[in-house]
Every structure is written in structure tokens, then in C-alpha cells.
Amino acid sequence: MSEPSYAQKQYLLQKKHEKQFVSLARILVFLCFIGLWEVTARLGVIDSFIFSSPSQIAVTFWNMCMDQSLFTHIGITLTETLLSFFFVVILGIGTAVLLWACPRLSRITEPYLVVLNSLPKSALAPLLIVWLGANERTIVVAGMSVAIFGSVINLYTGFQEVDPEKLKLIDTLGGGKKDELLKIVLPSSIPLILSIMKVNIGLCLVGVIIGEFIGARQGLGYLIIYGSQTFKLTWVLMSIVILCIIATVLYGILNLIEKKYLKRI
Amino acid sequence: MKPLLEVRDVCLSYHSISGETSALSHISFDLMPGEFLAIVGPSGCGKSTLLNLICGLLKAEQGTILMEGQPVSAGNARIGYMLQKDHLLEWRSVYKNVLLGLEIRKEVTPEKLAFIDEMLSTYGLDKFRDAHPSELSGGMRQRAALIRTLALKPDLLLLDEPFSALDYQTRLNVSDDIGKILQKANKPAILVTHDISEAISMASRVIILSARPATIQKIVPIQLEIEDRTPLSSRNAPNFKSYFNLIWKELNKNV
Numbered sequence: 001m002s003e004p005s006y007a008q009k010q011y012l013l014q015k016k017h018e019k020q021f022v023s024l025a026r027i028l029v030f031l032c033f034i035g036l037w038e039v040t041a042r043l044g045v046i047d048s049f050i051f052s053s054p055s056q057i058a059v060t061f062w063n064m065c066m067d068q069s070l071f072t073h074i075g076i077t078l079t080e081t082l083l084s085f086f087f088v089v090i091l092g093i094g095t096a097v098l099l100w101a102c103p104r105l106s107r108i109t110e111p112y113l114v115v116l117n118s119l120p121k122s123a124l125a126p127l128l129i130v131w132l133g134a135n136e137r138t139i140v141v142a143g144m145s146v147a148i149f150g151s152v153i154n155l156y157t158g159f160q161e162v163d164p165e166k167l168k169l170i171d172t173l174g175g176g177k178k179d180e181l182l183k184i185v186l187p188s189s190i191p192l193i194l195s196i197m198k199v200n201i202g203l204c205l206v207g208v209i210i211g212e213f214i215g216a217r218q219g220l221g222y223l224i225i226y227g228s229q230t231f232k233l234t235w236v237l238m239s240i241v242i243l244c245i246i247a248t249v250l251y252g253i254l255n256l257i258e259k260k261y262l263k264r265i
Numbered sequence: 266m267k268p269l270l271e272v273r274d275v276c277l278s279y280h281s282i283s284g285e286t287s288a289l290s291h292i293s294f295d296l297m298p299g300e301f302l303a304i305v306g307p308s309g310c311g312k313s314t315l316l317n318l319i320c321g322l323l324k325a326e327q328g329t330i331l332m333e334g335q336p337v338s339a340g341n342a343r344i345g346y347m348l349q350k351d352h353l354l355e356w357r358s359v360y361k362n363v364l365l366g367l368e369i370r371k372e373v374t375p376e377k378l379a380f381i382d383e384m385l386s387t388y389g390l391d392k393f394r395d396a397h398p399s400e401l402s403g404g405m406r407q408r409a410a411l412i413r414t415l416a417l418k419p420d421l422l423l424l425d426e427p428f429s430a431l432d433y434q435t436r437l438n439v440s441d442d443i444g445k446i447l448q449k450a451n452k453p454a455i456l457v458t459h460d461i462s463e464a465i466s467m468a469s470r471v472i473i474l475s476a477r478p479a480t481i482q483k484i485v486p487i488q489l490e491i492e493d494r495t496p497l498s499s500r501n502a503p504n505f506k507s508y509f510n511l512i513w514k515e516l517n518k519n520v
Binding site: 166169170173174184187188190 | 346348354357366
């Protein structure tokens with residue numbers, strides 16, 4: 001490769017500076033926010049009983065890490081989220097394949113799917129608690145209920161958009177519905193599946209927290225509700241911060257898998 | 266000699282809620298072993314529909330289509346079909362793409378694999394076995410698609426405007442390539458095209474269809490005054506132009 005020209009170097013340098021500035025500004029915003037929060041809480045500008053403060057959150061975090069109770073809560077919420085995500089993936093793809101394979105079934109069930117998808121799923125949570133009991137199973141189901149209908153609809157729509165000429169190719173080679181599915185529909189839908197799953201992991205977390213609000217003795221959702229009822233708002237805020245981190249990490253992992261896959265093809 | 270394919274009095278209509286459209290009306294013709302037939306006609310006249318009928322993807326409402334005396338049915342391994350686009354699957358390597366038909370028919374045997382290897386090297390694709398289809402040129406892609414079709418060793422090849430997605434120069438080269446390949450293998454084929462020159466340069470007979478509902482308007486046997494006929498050299502034959510004019514006039518009767 002030849003040496004890039006002066007103009008090209010200037011351009012790259014400018015891009016680099018722009019990127020550095022944005023990263024720096026982001027960190028600055030974060031530090032200002034934390035600093036302002038801490039200072040105003042200490043000076044009594046805001047009521048630290050309601051708003052807590054970064055240092056209180058850090059101390060609580062440290063204490064709960066020490067007695068290990070925090071790990072149980074995080075572990076439970078994380079397990080429930082991953083379980084419900086796993087079932088959403090399996091059931092979502094399974095149902096979408098079924099609908100794709102029987103167009104008549106999909107036409108019959110379409111209005112029901114649309115209604116279930118637009119229903120605010122948090123309304124179902126109390127019902128689930130009564131039906132299934134206040135246990136982990138219920139919370140996993142609550143997590144699934146938020147994500148499943150949307151995934152089925154989106155996956156099915158994606159399956160239908162597969163180039164009909166490609167399906168005809170399978171027919172001309174003597175293949176049937178099964179070959180169409182395995183050789184064309186599923187492989188061509190992998191990018192779609194990955195992008196839908198990226199959204200779903202967050203939705204599952206939402207559902208699990210809703211479930212924990214009303215029917216749990218453990219987990220971050222329980223911690224939030226318990227904290228707010230006993231006015232331990234430091235607990236609530238700490239849990240929210242941890243949830244932010246969990247959501248970001250889970251999304252990041254799926255994003256990485258998606259990027260890896262798209263790069264490969 | 267007995268014909269390989271007999272198309273007898275075939276009719277087909279399209280049905281929709283707003284009504285019925287007659288697409289093909291009383292189509293009859295024969296295809297002899299080793300013969301290369303071209304079908305030309307105005308666009309939308311039902312040329313592709315006719316190929317779908319011959320390979321059994323569609324069923325005729327009236328009439329019969331016999332291959333060596335047997336009615337054709339869907340998934341017939343003896344009939345190979347080349348679509349307008351190559352439809353190579355981007356998530357498979359070239360080699361895996363070529364193997365698709367064998368995988369579907371569960372015929373991945375050492376002999377067939379050896380046959381594929383031989384074709385890949387004959388058609389200059391062996392260097393691209395593990396490449397992704399996107400790395401191939403338009404002509405190479407079409408050749409890969411041909412190998413995919415030929416891997417099943419069909420007795421009859423249906424070509425549905427297989428060159429129409431290519432630019433003109435590639436198109437001439439690829440049609441020459443594929444014409445020679447089929448000539449050498451002595452494979453009978455039916456080519457559907459709207460390109461009159463392409464039809465004359467490749468076929469031994471040209472069937473002209475009328476506008477919808479398509480009927481057989483005329484069958485023109487092509488006898489070019491040239492030795493060692495290939496699709497490209499055919500275009501230099503002295504009587505090429507007169508065939509062109511003849512078909513052109515026939516097609517214009519429809520307008």
C-alpha cells in the first residue's frame with residue numbers, strides 16, 4: 001500500500017480528534033452528574049433521604065457485596081432473564097416457523113397475535129401470580145410474555161419476505177417445504193433473528209422486573225419494591241444502576257455476536 | 266425417433282378474485298433428443314409459465330405433457346431448470362452452492378462429487394471453490410448455477426432467460442459458454458428468451474408464441490450456413506439476418 005496523501009492524513013486526524021472529543025465529553029457529563037449529585041446532597045440542597053447520594057450508594061453496594069446478599073439478588077434476576085430469553089428464542093422461532101409452514105394457521109391467528117402484542121403485558125403479571133403462584137417460574141413467564149408476541153410477529157414477517165424465486169430454486173431442485181426452511185428461510189433470516197434477539201433481551205429484563213415487583217422474595221425488582229416501601233431509597237437507586245449495567249452488558253454481548261456474524265458473511 | 270418431450274394441447278388460466286385470465290391456449294410441440302429449442306414471444310405472454318408446466322411446478326388445466334411417455338411431475342430429477350437469476354446463496358461457499366441440489370436429493374455420493382469437481386475445473390471455477398458468491402463475476406456466477414443444475418445429471422434442461430440479468434458483453438460470452446457446454450454434452454434444452462438473436466444463435470428450432478393467451482404462432486427451424494456452429498459464430502452466418510427478420514416480422518404481428 002502506498003503512503004496516504006497529506007489531505008487523507010488530515011482527514012483521518014480530524015476524524016480521530018472528533019472521536020476523542022465525543023468520548024471525553026461523555027465522561028465529563030458523567031463525572032459532572034455524579035459530582036453535582038454528591039455535592040448538592042451533602043450541602044442539603046437536595047434531600048439525601050429521598051435522593052440518596054453516590055457515596056451512600058457506593059457504601060451500600062460495598063456492604064451488600066460483603067455480606068453477599070447482593071450477588072444472590074443479581075444472580076436471581078439474571079438467571080430469570082436469561083431463562084425467559086432462552087424460551088423466547090426457542091418458542092419465538094418455533095411458532096414463527098409453524099405459522100410460515102401453515103399459511104392458513106397464520107391467517108386465522110393474525111388478529112389474536114396483534115391484540116396480544118399491543119396489550120400492555122404488565123397487566124398480565126398479577127394474573128400470572130394468581131395462576132402460577134409467587135415463584136420463579138411465574139417471573140420467567142412474565143419475562144417471556146413481554147417479548148414473545150412481538151418476536152413471533154417480526155420473525156414471521158421476516159420469513160415471509162424471503163425471495164420467492166429462491167424458494168422456487170429449491171422446488172426446481174426437487175426440494176420440499178422442509179428444504180425451503182432449512183436451506184433458505186432460516187439461514188437467510190439469521191441477521192434478522194439476531195437483531196430481534198438484541199431487542200428481546202432488554203424486553204425480557206423488563207418483564208422479569210415487573211414480575212419481581214409483585215411476586216418475589218429475591219431479585220433486583222424485589223429490592224426496588226422493598227426499598228421504596230421501607231424508604232431505603234439508596235437500595236432502589238443502587239438496584240437501578242445495577243440494572244442499567246446488566247441491560248447494557250447483555251445488549252453488548254448480543255451486539256457483538258451480531259457484528260461477528262455479519263462480518264463473517 | 267421418438268420425441269423426448271411431448272406437449273399436447275396444453276391450456277392454463279390464471280385465477281384471481283377479479284376474474285380469469287387465459288395464459289396458454291392449446292400449445293402443442295415435440296422435443297427430439299439432443300435438440301435445442303428456443304421459445305420467443307412478447308413479454309408477459311406466458312413463456313415462463315410454459316416452463317413451469319414442463320418441469321411440473323404447475324399443473325395444466327387441460328392437455329398433457331409427457332417425458333418419454335410418462336407424465337411430468339414436480340421434483341422430477343430428470344429435468345433441470347435454470348432461473349433468470351443465478352440465486353447463489355450468499356451464506357454458502359461456491360462449492361456448497363453447487364452441492365445444493367445433491368444435498369436436497371440426498372445424493373451426495375463420491376461419483377457425483379467427482380463429477381462436480383470435474384465440472385468446476387472444466388469451467389474454470391476450481392480456484393473459487395471456497396470463495397463466496399459475491400467474489401464471482403456475473404459470468405462465473407451463471408456458470409456456477411449451471412453446474413448446480415447439471416450436477417443432478419438432468420436429461421432435459423429448461424433455461425428461463427438465464428442471461429437476462431447480465432450485461433451485454435457478459436451475456437454474449439456466457440451464452441456462448443453455456444451453448445458450447447450443452448452442445449458438447451448433447452443435452453436437449455428449451456430456452457425461453459425475448460432476445461431474437463439469442464434464440465437464433467443457440468437453437469435448432471424457434472417457437473414463436475403469440476400475445477396472451479399464448480398460442481403457437483409459428484415454428485421456425487434454424488439451419489445456419491456455417492460450419493462448427495457455436496452461439497457466437499452463429500451470429501456471423503450469412504442467413505442469420507434473414508431468420509432475424511422473419512421472427513421479427515412474426516412477433517410484430519402481435520403488436
